[in-house]
Structures are given as C-alpha cells and as structure tokens.
Amino acid sequence: MSADRRQASQHFERLLQTRNREEFLAQLAPHFDEAPPKVPGGSHVSDEALQRRWELLSAPESRRELLDADTDARKESFKRNIEHFIGTVKVPVGLAGPLRINGLFARGDFYVPLATTEAALVASYSRGSHLLTEAGGCTSALLNEGVCRAPGYAFPNVREAGMFVLWATEHVEDFRRVAEATTRFGKLNDMRITLEGNHAYLCFEFYTADASGQNMVTLATEAICEYIEQHCPIRPQYHFIEANLSGDKKASAQSFLLVRGRKVSAEAVLPAELVQKRLRTTPEHMVNFWRMCAMGGIQSGTLGIQGHFANGLAALYLACGQDVACVAESAVGVTRFEVIEGGDLYASVTLPNIMVGTVGGGTGLPSQKACLEIMRLAGAGKAQALAEVCGGLCLAGELSIMGAMCSGDFSRAHRLLARGKQAKKSDKAQGTADA
Amino acid sequence: MSADRRQASQHFERLLQTRNREEFLAQLAPHFDEAPPKVPGGSHVSDEALQRRWELLSAPESRRELLDADTDARKESFKRNIEHFIGTVKVPVGLAGPLRINGLFARGDFYVPLATTEAALVASYSRGSHLLTEAGGCTSALLNEGVCRAPGYAFPNVREAGMFVLWATEHVEDFRRVAEATTRFGKLNDMRITLEGNHAYLCFEFYTADASGQNMVTLATEAICEYIEQHCPIRPQYHFIEANLSGDKKASAQSFLLVRGRKVSAEAVLPAELVQKRLRTTPEHMVNFWRMCAMGGIQSGTLGIQGHFANGLAALYLACGQDVACVAESAVGVTRFEVIEGGDLYASVTLPNIMVGTVGGGTGLPSQKACLEIMRLAGAGKAQALAEVCGGLCLAGELSIMGAMCSGDFSRAHRLLARGKQAKKSDKAQGTADA
C-alpha cells in the first residue's frame, strides 16, 4: 500500500472483520499440494484439444458462450494467434462517424468501428466526429515512423564498453545488411547508443512498412546480435536482445523524443458558432478547461497532457486486430486548444507512439479484418492511413469530452433526471462517458 | 515529428515520391463537400437500426463476420454497453495456468482466460504460471483500494481559492452524506486538496466495493459538486467535475503515491533448481537481466520498472469485460528480482493501479461473464480476488519473459531453425512473445 495511516488502518480493519491474522498468514503462505493438470495441446485447435481443455474447467455454460457454433466452425482461423484456445470473447462494435480525415494518407469520410463494453464511448466519439466533419474535417498528418529494439551488453568496465561502442559505430553498414536480410520490407534507419557505466545499449530504429513491426524488428535485431557475437573482438559478459530501453508496451517520456511507432498530429479549426451549436459552450470555456486539465495533469505526474486518448485507441485497436496491450504506450501524447483570432477554436492532438499495422498480428482474423475493411484499410499500403485515422479519432474524443465537461449538460442532467440507467446513459452520451 | 534532421528528410523524401508539395497541401486542407449520413439509431439494436447502419457501409462480407447469427440472436444483450451497434468482434481466448494464488481474497489454482490476437502471449503466461504453481504458488495481496474524482474550481485569486478550501475542509461530513446517498456500496474515504494559484482541486477518494467504480465515483462527486454549488458562499468563476488530476485513463507517477483502483503485490521464492529446470537459467542471471532492465527503463523515462504488465493485463481485462482502456493506467508498477540467501530467486511485482470490477461495465456480457465464471470470479464479492489474480498473472509474465531472455533459447532457436512461421512461433512460445 501507499497510503496514509488511516487508509492503511481502514484496510486492515476491513480485512480483520472476516478472518484473523493467523488465518490470513496461512492463506498467504506457499501451498504445495498437488496442482491440477496443465492446459493440454499447445496451439492445436482440434476438437480433441478443445474438448480436453474444457474438461478441465467443468463450466458448460461458459463453453456455450465462448465456443459457440460459429467460433467452433472457424477455429482454424485462430490457430496462429493464440495458444490453449478455448473459444472467443465477443466484444460489441459500434460505429463512430462519419469522421472526415484530410490526411497525407487517409482521405475521406470514415465510419470508424469501435469495440468496447463501455456505454457512451461510441456516442461520445461519434459526436466529436460529426463536429470535425462539419468543420471541414480534421487534418491528420503522419510525421514520423519507426520501431526500435535495444539490445543491452554488459562488460567488465567502461573501457571495454567504450571499445565495443566504437566498434559498433564502425559496423553499422554490416548491421544493416544482416538485419535487412531477415525482412522483405523492414529497413534499418539508424542506430543510437547509450553507455551507462559498463553497460552499452544499442538502439536500432527500423522502418517497418505496413506492419506494426515488433516481431519484424526482433528478428532483424537478433540477426545483428548474432553478427556481433560472431565478429566483435570485444566480448561482453552477457547480453540481452532487449534491455527495456525501447519503451515497448509501456508509457515513457522517450516517446516524445525518439521515434516509436507512428507519430501523428491531427488538428482542426472549429468556428465559434459551431462550438456553441454542437457543444453548447464557447471556445473560451473550452480553453479554460484545457488549461485546468493541463495543470492538473502536470501536477499528477502524467506523461504528456491529454484527456482520454486511451478510450478511442483501445476501442479502435481492439476492433481492428491491433495489439491492445500497446495502448499502454500509445495513449501518451498532447492535446492543445487555443482561441485564435476571430474567436474560433484551434484544437490539435499529437500522438508520438501509435502502434498500428494493417498486415500481421490480429489484422487477418475474420472479424478484425472485417472492421478494417469497413474503413477500406485492410492489407498492404494502409498502415499509415490507419495511424492518421487514430489521430483524427483521438481529436474527436478530446473535443467531445471537453465539450461535455464545459457545457454543464453533464451535471444538469443529473440534477433533473432520476438516477436510473437511462439518465446515466443519456448524460454520458453527451460525451463524458467514463473517461 | 520529433526526429533528427535525417529522419525528417527521409520522411519528406518518401512522401514526395508519391505526390508533390501542392498535392499534399491540398489533401491536408479542410474539405467542405457534403458528408455522408450520421450513423442512425443511437443505442437501439433493432433489426431495422442494424439494417440502416449496414446500409451505410456497403460491406456485406464485413457484415457477415461481425453480425453473425449468434451475435444477431443475442444483440439485446449488448444494448447497455454500446451505441451504434453493428455486431461483434471475436477475440480468441486461450487458457493460462494453472496459476496457484495464495491471496487474501483469491485462493487456489486458476485457469486464467486470456483474450489476445498476439501469438505466444498465452504460452508465455502459462509457462510462468506453471513455474509459480510448482513453487507453491504466488502470494498475492490486495494492499489498498479506492478510486478518486478530482473536480477543479477556478477563482479570481488565491484568496478566494483559499477560503473555498477552508470551507471545504469544514464540510467533509456533508460531502460524505450527499455522496453516499447516490450509491448503495460506495463510501467516501477521504478528501485531498491541491491549490495551485487561483485553482483549487478537491480530490475525493471512494471505496467502490465490487465495481471498478469510475461511474460510481462520478455520480457521487456530482452530488458533492451540486452541494457545493448550493451551499458554498465562495463562488467559483467556473468549475469542472474532473480536472485531470485523478489519473483517469493515463499513466501517472501519482499511482504510486495515492490510491487509485486496487493495489496488489504478488511475490514468490523460486528455488534455484526450479529456475534452472524450467527456465534454463540461474537466479543470478535473472537478476542481471532485471538490473539492466531497471537501468534501461529509468533512462527511457518510464514510470515504474517492469517488463510487460500490459500484455497480461490487456488480455485478462479483455476476456473478463473490464475497461481495456484502463490498461493505460494499470500497466504501471514495479518488478523486483533478488537472489536471496541460499541462492534462490525472490521475485515480486507491485501494481498500484489495477482497475477491475466483477459487477457493472462489461462484466455482465455473455462471453465476458463466461470468462469470469471459469475462474469462479463473476458477480458480487469477487473484485478483490480478481485484482489479486491480476497481480499473480503479471508476476508469471515477468518470470517467463525474463527467463526467455536469459536462457538464450530465443536466439539459439533463431540460429538453428529456418525463419518460418513455425520457428518464430516456437521461439516465442519460450515466453518472449513480442513483449
């Protein structure tokens, strides 16, 4: 716990109402009685493997829900994406939009499929999308792209680590050659170096074409590590192919400073009348909220400043077969609202670390591919456009939630209506969702 | 872009191979041609509403995948969780485990359903689970719980903001009364105060029982805001029910210092022989990796130090109807590995910000509830145990990935095998996945 002592005391009190200290200590201790069997069958999806797995669980109702007829019929389609398969979870998909994107790669009006179980999320993003579309759409520009892997090497001392780094700077072209031999599409963009005492990290930045690219860069970096092992006269005590400097699957300040995934800025100018008409507030008040949120975010020690990028990204990643765990790193960025000359609202979002692809990963699964196809963004040549849609969607979400906070609709509705599900839902549909 | 000039130049070059500057500028400018229709029907899930939505898309194949017969048959079940419903996305679920948890609330051997489209993830978590189970299970303890909302109030100057805060400190019992009238289960634990110039933030911390609680605390905080509006003699210029100080849906340093969601530590002692047998490495080498990862994480500006909490959390949240967007905040924490006396490995994870519930949100949807039921964790009285399972799962994942990095299996396999899908998969099954 990180708690003041009152919280800690309350927590202990709540606990000790149900059991005494000794009972809890006994519960928490290791238990060496025999364990039930391991899940059988690895990545096999045969009827027999499924049967054996479900027998472990004795949960026939769960089986019916997860292993419905449709899932059962197409279980082969999942076998490259999962191990110990037992069925599918069904996540409802709603459409937000139309969202007009004026991008370098994405152009036109998108109906964006969002998968979520959180009420009001789709409504909120949809409201923001309409607003942007009515304002001529949002500009969304891919500004950079690349994915890195950062193997770490340990030496007895900084002298050898330094000699290693010197050697590495002299062999970048060799690294490029062996790395690019592992991939049809990836390119080694650059190498960065971090020396910390007797530890040396080499950070390899790759261009990954239409793949999100984590696997591609792992394979390519392995080839480099192997080359180093075979050719470098300075021998490390040990090394690891990734030493946690790449920011993989976690929020990091580094996102803003180096390239990771795809960086997108999306922006729009919203006329004051439109803000008034659709969000029932003013550009000035939107900026009041933005400013207070910026100060609040800074004081809570967040990385970047934004409202709820995670909501839109998670729903879009999920619908479209992206790696949802990457929301941890992608939901870092900045939102900026300004009143500009003439009294209109300038709004922008910048996401430095969007991890999306349109080939590989879950993008080929049937329903995920169906979602990509709704946007005409399935397959090769579409990843950059998908990243631009992510940017535009996040901008829509920021406008919608900030508008709802500003308009007072949220509070007013709660005062007027009974606090039933219906009230809650319609309030939330104003855009505040649970974000 | 945040890029060195070479990256920027390369990016421009790639762009300008396909279009010239003027064409790109034209693309990025606002476009005011007529937009296609809005998505009709709000949160209705009638056949007609669905039909009208799919007509917008002219994507019959996508329709078949998303709106399969099974989904169509039970579309009513989704209507409280989505708007503009068009179908469901099917995410494959695999079983990890058995994972033995010795918790305050969770006890026994769990088969953990994980929904993901990323190959090797389930295998990796499963391997770590077996290791823990073989070692007597992992201790996993809920250390604190609570969720906060932080309304912000703006005044003309710090004098009035200070008077407001003084008034608020004198009315905490009133706040408690009105807040707790909005909820059967929630309790107002405490109020914190942040004064920044003429801005005052009140941070209300609630106990939320078995709900994840974001909606509950929003409603309760609204009641407090309303009370303030009616009774406080010091009038703000404006206020917002949430001013971005609560850390909602984003990674923040605050997670470690205040209560947000449920805080869990999970730990285990792994005998050296077991580490050798199952992970083909030594406790010492695991600590070498942990240390280098800690230094790498610190230098990349991450919050906390861990390997890939996001992978396990996202997969479990998704399977079990949790709010997947909360991975952005939940995937912050610390992992610690030590060689202890006798040469065994002590391993622990601490996650200060797990956002889970077993009632509300998506937990009642058919397949999500089915996943909770596999673990016997559906419904009231189970949220704390679910949080402890999250902790144990993350510990399993850390052990597995770090073991794979240490054993060299990863690299060796790549050198020996052709680089086909099969090789990649079996390597990844060693636990390294793409995490």
Added chain:
Amino acid sequence: MSADRRQASQHFERLLQTRNREEFLAQLAPHFDEAPPKVPGGSHVSDEALQRRWELLSAPESRRELLDADTDARKESFKRNIEHFIGTVKVPVGLAGPLRINGLFARGDFYVPLATTEAALVASYSRGSHLLTEAGGCTSALLNEGVCRAPGYAFPNVREAGMFVLWATEHVEDFRRVAEATTRFGKLNDMRITLEGNHAYLCFEFYTADASGQNMVTLATEAICEYIEQHCPIRPQYHFIEANLSGDKKASAQSFLLVRGRKVSAEAVLPAELVQKRLRTTPEHMVNFWRMCAMGGIQSGTLGIQGHFANGLAALYLACGQDVACVAESAVGVTRFEVIEGGDLYASVTLPNIMVGTVGGGTGLPSQKACLEIMRLAGAGKAQALAEVCGGLCLAGELSIMGAMCSGDFSRAHRLLARGKQAKKSDKAQGTADA
C-alpha cells in the same frame, strides 16, 4: 553516451586525434601508485591546520584569494559548517527589488539579495520585481509545510512486511512521543506507508518550525527506528533510516502530491497597459509564449512547467545561507499565465517544495545572516515569510524572462549592436539572462 551514431563517431574522432586507443585505455585503467596525503585536521580551523592544508596544494595565489585577511580573522565562525576548511569563496551579491509581497507571513517591500556569478540575473529579477510592485505587489501564500524521512525495512516476504505495517499503524502515538523528545520545535504530523513486495517504507512527515529541517527529521526518525528496533516483534532482515522515498535533494513528481518543505503559490494581476509599458508586449503574447513553453516542457519530460525557477532560488538560497543543493528539488513547480476578462494578465507560480529555514544550517554565518537581515528575515519566526519571498521572487523572474522573450528586444538588440560584451549585457538585462 546517449547519442545517435554520428555524435558518437564525432566524439571518438575528436578523442582519437589526441591519443590512440591504447593510450586511452591505459589512462582509464586503475592506477595503484602511492597517493598524496589526506587532508589533515578534520573540522579544525586552527592556523596550523590551515597551514598544513595549504602546504598540500602549493598554490600560494589561490591561498591569497581564498584565505584573505578577513576570512582568516573570522575563521572560527565557519567551523561548524565545514570540514577541511581552507578559506572562502566570494560570491558577488546584487539587490533585486523593491519586490512588494502581500503574504500571510511576508508583508511589505523587499530588497532581495541575490548571490550569483551570472550576469543579468539580478537585473532580470529586479525588472520583474518592479513590475509586480507597480501592480500592487504579488500575493504570496504559504499553503503547506512539512519535511519527511522515509526509513525502509526489508522482510523475507510480504506477510511479514504486512504484519510490520499493521504494527506500525498501531504505534503512531509511540512514534510521536519518541520523535518529539528529540526536538524542541519539530512535530510529527503524520505517517504514510508504502508496501512494495517484502519492502515496507514508513514515511514520517514532520513540522519543522523555522528550520529547513533535514537534520531535525533525521534525528527524530532515528529515534523512531530505535523504538521499532526495541519494541517491534516482527524483525526486519535489514533496514535503513532513509530509503530514497522522501525526495531528498532530487526532483520528483512526489513534490506535487505530498508535502515536502514549504509550498507557496504567488500570483498577481498585471494590467495590460503595464505589460505594454514595462515589458513592451501584450498579455496575449505572454500567454502565447507560456502555452508554447508548457507544450515544450511537457514534450521534454520535465517535472512541472516553469521557466527558470532555479535561477532565482539558487541565488537567494546562496545569499541567505540555505542549502544550495536543495535547488535540485525546489526548482520544480508550475507557472500559469492567463488573459483574464478585461484583457489583463493573470500570472501565478506554485512551488511545492521550497526548502528554506531562518535558523540552523548556514543561516548564522556572518555574510549569510547579513543577507537575511537586509530583508529583516533572520532568526526565529521568519522561515515562512522567507518561503513566501521565494515564491514572489520566482514570479518576478518568470514575468521578466517571458517578457523579454516576447518583446523581441533580445533579437533586435543583437541585430543592431555589435556583439561586444556591452551589447550582450544590455540585452540580457532585458531579462533573458542565461535562463
């Protein structure tokens, strides 16, 4: 190095122009030849001790400068504040002001002594002070105060760590008693708890009256640790009186969330005409700069958002005998500029972590005390007022530097004038200093 490969290559090239690899490696290796003598005499300041120290150095000119007649005559006054004393360094002091402070504790017009070797710093802070004074002074309010120490305890497992924490929550009154017995003025305010696996941190927050308080809280916390050692039935494997959780001497996000040192907000409303007249810019443009700086700071991963708090704090701390190393933690905070109704400029700074005292440390040394006396802030009962002066000074500095950036004076002067010292100095006197 953290560098792209070009920087690294350049660095190696520069190095290898002067020596070859082997020579460098030889230089960097350990050298075991005999070392010169240790510095003799401990904290003695006798003529003999000084003579022996200077004999080590064979630097007669340095001796004349550091051990001037005046320093030699009053060397006794330094003996409680230094070891291995050899003389004094003389840092020029300039006066900024008058700075009108309307505080809870500090009231009136202050001439603030600033010690620095950086040209233009005093001029810049002085300009900002005049501006504030002309606007009726700045409100500066002490919002909180306290200093903490955070001993850490290690146990075999989380069970024992938890039992320890439970015991600690039950003994806070004992901790208070033994802690307060060590100090005439200090009070134990509260205890916070952080549990991370088998590590338990207790964070003791003290009220330290007029002292900066680090020593006071160390002594008081030792008494608590001793009490724990004697009375607690749960025995740690080891413990440390401070385990780096208190934020001592380093910038941390925690500053904003918990109490550390003294927290002050200072604010003022600057009429538009005054901004125009004194800073030759407009409130709107000041806000343009503030906004861009906020976004820049966020993207560079800074804690808080401000311009150059460190400049004013370092100069004031140094002049007034404060612990200058604490600038590392104190120079974290937020600055906020807004255009308010009527077009005037609202400006505020909030510093959550000011480490100042008016008794103890260097505050009793002759010239340092002289600086405090210039402000009538020497001795007991003045620390809170000194903290409020720090707040006001930082606000003056933010206004001045931001004004200089906005007015374009900086650039214009450089274009017009020769680039001699004079030009540089007068430009910088516009307030940009080296900040």
Added chain:
Amino acid sequence: MSADRRQASQHFERLLQTRNREEFLAQLAPHFDEAPPKVPGGSHVSDEALQRRWELLSAPESRRELLDADTDARKESFKRNIEHFIGTVKVPVGLAGPLRINGLFARGDFYVPLATTEAALVASYSRGSHLLTEAGGCTSALLNEGVCRAPGYAFPNVREAGMFVLWATEHVEDFRRVAEATTRFGKLNDMRITLEGNHAYLCFEFYTADASGQNMVTLATEAICEYIEQHCPIRPQYHFIEANLSGDKKASAQSFLLVRGRKVSAEAVLPAELVQKRLRTTPEHMVNFWRMCAMGGIQSGTLGIQGHFANGLAALYLACGQDVACVAESAVGVTRFEVIEGGDLYASVTLPNIMVGTVGGGTGLPSQKACLEIMRLAGAGKAQALAEVCGGLCLAGELSIMGAMCSGDFSRAHRLLARGKQAKKSDKAQGTADA
C-alpha cells in the same frame, strides 16, 4: 497545498491562531501605497553607486559583512558578473581528497575544493574519495558533449508548420554558417525537429568547447533565427528563440536521451576487504541499500536513480564559478552498485547533463579561479577534465553516503552519544550528512 484534509485543517488552524480571516484577506490583497526607490546604478560598482544602494537598506552591520575591505578593494572584478552589486557572500571552502581520477581528460590525484555551509558534506565526500583512491582511483569518462537551444515557431496550421520544417531541413548548412560566424569555438553539431500540431520546434545542438555554453548557443541560435526571418518563405505567426524544449535549468527525462552539457560515467571496483575496512559493511549490503533506494526513487517519481548528486555538484559548482542554478538539471543521473564475481563491489555513476566550463561565467572571478587552479583546471582546454572530476566526485559521494547508511554507524552513534552538536557532527562525518 496538496494535502490531505487533515494537513489542510492543521495549516488553517495554525494560521487562524494569529489572525482572523479578514485580516489575512486584507494582507493578501494588492497594496498600492508608494513603493521605495529602485536600486540605483545598474551594473556600476563605483563607491557612489554602492553608497546609494546601501543607503536604501539602513543595515550598517550587513554592510560591514558583505562589503568588507577586501571585497571593496576588488569590486571592479565583479562588475561583469552582477548588477546592483552590494558586496559578497563568503562561503566556506573545504578540501575533499585526494581523489584519484583515471579519465580521458582528467588524470591524477585531485584535492577538490567544495564550498558549502552544510556540515559533514566535505567529510563525507572526502571519505568516499579516499576509498576510491585506495582502490586505484575511479575511471571517469566523458561520453558526449553538446548544448542545445530550441526556438519555437507557431503557424496557422500543420501544413505550414510542415512546409517550414521541410525548408529547415534543406538549410542546415546555411544555419551552420551563420551560427558559427558568431563564435570562435562553437560548432553546430546537429538539428532536431519536433512538430506538435501547428508548432514547430527546431533544436540546435552545439559543441561549445571549454565554455559551459549557454550564452554561446543563444547568440548562435539568434543568428539562425535571424537568417530564417530573412530567408524563409513560410512566415510564422510568431516565434521565440527558446520554447522550453531544451531542458535549460530544469530536470528532464530528455537528459538521458539527447545530449545536454557533458555526459560522464565514472566507475570503480572496490575490493570486499576495502569496503569492510573503510565502510564497515559488505558489498552485498551496499547492494541491498542500492536496490531499496532504486525502488524508493522509482516509486517517488524521480528522474533517474541516485543518492545525492546534488550535494557534491552544488559544492563544486559553487567553489569553481559554475552556474549553481544548473544543479537543477545536472543532478539527474543514475548510480549502479553490483556485487561482481569474487565478491567485490562494482560501483558506477552516470551523469548525462553536467553543465561546466573553465572559461566564461564566474570562472574568472578571483576566488573561483583560485579554486579551479587548486585542481590545475583553470582556463582553456580544461572543461572536459572538470566534467570528469564531477563524475568522480559524485561516485565518491554515493559510496560514502550508502556506506554510512549500511554500517549502522549513524544510528549507533546517536544511541551512545549525547545529542549535542558534537555527536551530530561526528555521526554526520560518517558520511550521511544531511543528504
């Protein structure tokens, strides 16, 4: 305040014991009565200017201390470094050492002058220095160097910002030419680009030779900004020569990732017997402390992981005429302790952001230059060596404080001795100081 409500209530109570609310509100309000005169005479140091300044203060005793005969006699020497000069503050200087540095640039045994008013600091650093020297000295290697300025440009939209950036990437050689024309020694190393919506930041990285370089890079960057103003066809709405992206005078995550100032790693291997003999502890226990401190630092949201870099840096910067405000940015880095094969202790520190020079700033002032000369590090060609001394000194300080924490001397002394100044001092001389 950021406080729980009890802290807030206590604070209000303490306040309201002395005055009532109305009195406080009156105090905090603006006051428009006439202000005392401004400080006269600008940067003049004539007798008359000094006389007029001291007349403002009516503090004859302070005058005697600050404007002693020696200071008065050499007041001319300060005039380029201060405005509104009134005298000097005398900071005692102690010698730490000998400290053996095996560096790329610094070689030999250094007696390091440290200026501080904090008892025990010199003793602690001296103890660590002896330890390192006895172990063959510490390797200290300059790994990178450079200083940046980051002007920011605002445009109506991202399209124009992008065109501007494209233009900038095409004119780097022009930027280099005009920048390098402003300086005899500085070189433009590189340009980085950050695009955030319609804001474009150009980050210019310079090599600054022996100067700390902030002024040099400001002048050089102004020349670039002027060139842009004259030649760039894409006109910004406004721009600023620095938009807070460079990390100047503040702790930032960026320090680890980009070049700022001079980056140094210092390391040593300490034989177990030496650790036992000099620090009365074991390498294993030092690592226990390091590990717990790492976890504590991470959980408190600090940048980097270290003990008290700020103490040594502040004292050395102050003695040697460096910009003490830069401690805010320089005191960020990492410390790493490991037990290596054979049971010895490997210890390293890495400071990515040391801001030192041996020409310019305060380095030419008499007593500051005297300190540099004690180390033979005054003047051209010495800045890199000075940075390496900083690294070695910080390593000495980390070893000493961690040793004191581990040995238990600290606590034992307090139990045995009366709690007089003497006890306190001798304990602290064990190395714990107030750090």
